[in-house]
Amino acid sequence: MSVRILALVGSLRAGSHNRQLAEAAAKHAPAGVDVELFEGLADVPFYNEDIDVEGSVPAAAARLREVAGGTDAFLLFSPEYNGTMPAVLKNAIDWLSRPYGAGALSGKPVAVVGTAFGQYGGVWAQDEARKAAGIAGGAVIEDAKLSIPASLTRFAETHPADDTEVATALTEVVARLTEQAAPAAA
Template sequence: MSVRILALVGSLRAGSHNRQLAEAAVKHAPEGVEIELYEGLADVPFYNEDIDTEAALPATAARLREAAGQADGFLLFSPEYNGTIPAVLKNAIDWLSRPYGAGSFTGKPVAVVGTAFGQFGGVWAQDETRKAVGIAGATVLEDAKLSIPGSVVRFAETHPADDAEVVTGLTAVIEQLTANTGTAAA
């Protein structure tokens, strides 16, 4: 049985370095680990309890919840927008935190990584993401971290999947996440 990890990227930009980092995770996932890079976060409406009902649930939110429900764990990629978590990632966390006490994150391991232009690699946003997803019921892996500074320069000509130091750090996070899923990788 393989481990299923759902990757959520907090940047919608086509050339996003965090998206490239997620692509590197997919490419370098260990044998027995399937990482699905979720597509469609831009289409999920802002969370609103009025539409979070059986009769009104948007199809895009239902699709996100279905993908999350099939995951054994989550790998979140957060850039830093004005010192904090991007709205699209926070919105995904909000949708997946419901219904209260039984959301898709409940009891599942989550690791948060990312890259940003600044000298700290987006650590503030990643810390805020860990806080939000922990409140949403996830088992946050506080020691599974990877913050890569200087993304604009570092990845100007090199994809993260081709950066040996990044691949080593990302692989270590994925292995920690996998070990905490409770599902044995084949």
């Protein structure tokens, strides 16, 4: 049995610590678990029902849906922008929530983690991402959390994959997500 987890990173910045956190999740994933980082969220247009028409969905949004449809679970990485999640992550959730009741998120396990500069590690943004993913139909795993504060100093010279405490906590989140996704993947 193999479990496929799609990682959606809410930061588009090249040196993003949340992207590095996603890379760490992929690196430390247990055997039989594939954590794939989705590339291309910046290309997905803002959700608009007028362009979400069968046969003419924008290519980037169609690709997101296609890749997401073939996965067993989602791992969302959210920094905190002005007290909430970045627009690019919310936009991905919106595209994956459609068609209503049958979107790629529907019924699939979702965990939300992240890091931010502040003292709480982006917890507000991550709570908002959990809320949005749940409303969109995802099966949010409320006890699979990881908020890492002080990202600019903590990861100034150390990649999250090389931070033992972070790698251990992230591995626990991936294991919990895998546990929930395994029955569907079998």
